Amino acid sequence: MASYNVHAGHCPQGQGASGAVGMLKESVEDRLVKDEVIRLLRAAGHTVYDCTVNYATTKQGCLNGIVALCNQHAVNLDISIHLNSGRNDYKGDKSTGGTEVFNYDSRTKEISDRICQNISAALSIHNRGTKYDKSLQVLNRTKSLAILIECCFVDDKDDADRWNYKKCAQAIVEGILGRNVSDSTSSGESTSTEQTSGTSGTAKDGQAVWQAYASGKWQSYVNENGTGTEAYAGVLGQALRALRAYVKGTAKNVGYLEYRVHKLNGGWYNWQRDREMDKNGENFAGDCRNQFDGLQMRIVGAPGKHVKYRVHVIGKGWLDWVTDWGSGNNGYAGWYGYVIDAVQIKIV
Incomplete structure (x- = not known):
């Protein structure tokens, strides 16, 4: 089994630290996604550390706190949850802003591609794709491999109308693990039926x-x-x-x-x-x-x-x-x- 750091970006309050606000509030929704991602990963048997900063601080103070928490653990992947802004579409133009994932380099490309595709399909929003940015502190200051997920746009009505944090979280986890997971599991069992083509047989132990x-x-x-x-x-x-x-x-x-x-x-x-x-x-x-x-x-x-x-x-x-x-x-x-x-x- 693998281990992960997961955190919601930004802080609930503080000077410039609370994230984007529109029809959705980033520091609220990203924490809902974060909690569900952690639950699903743990249900699948993985070790997960919550590295979210929840105290009031500045933007840089929040980043420093997140990086420090992440660097306390050697993990397979650091996962930073965010919501995007910049569309300024409060009426709806029948075009979604979409989802994207930022990476430090191509080592995380396959996971990133799957997450983008999964969120796009789950929420019916545009797939903006895998991107690279070595200036982002949660990517360049963390010791483990890291990705930063922009789930959707807070200031796009078309995105907001389609928003569902549980679907988004499940799409993220399935992208990380490369397999289906149940959106309501507490035991870590997959929704995949483990059956043979053309039969209804279920696998027995040792098969x-x-x-x-x-x-x-x-x-x-x-x-x-x-x-x-x-x-x-x-x-x-x-x-x-x-x-x-x-x-x-x-x-x-x-x-x-x-x-x-x-x-x-x-x-x-x-x-x-x-x-x-x-x-x-x-x-x-x-x-x-x-x-x-x-x-x-x-x-x-x-x-x-x-x-x-x-x-x-x-x-x-x-x-x-x-x-x-x-x-x-x-x-x-x-x-x-x-x-x-x-x-x-x-x-x-």
């Missing part, structure tokens, strides 16, 4: 559950309870661009899945373990952009257990099953130079 990124989005989870080629993740004919997999159950009892993918005509990406976050804050293999032509898997922490997997390749069909990393054709499932569009997995 593999996996999910593919294809056609521009994460497809539904599938598990081993399907038959034939029904229990596969992917969209036949559409290249896979990322994969997430894990063993259902408590890790100390069922072990972990470790896996990596080979970039089409490139090299191997880093190993991933179950749904754990890596150093880049990702919990999947691949990058959601590039196609891949190879897959390696292994199961650890489960003596006597093995993982079998095979891939469907565009133009070639289903290839042979491979058992663990190091067996099969050169120790991987796939065919270099040919795009993978579906994956099947079994724990044996």
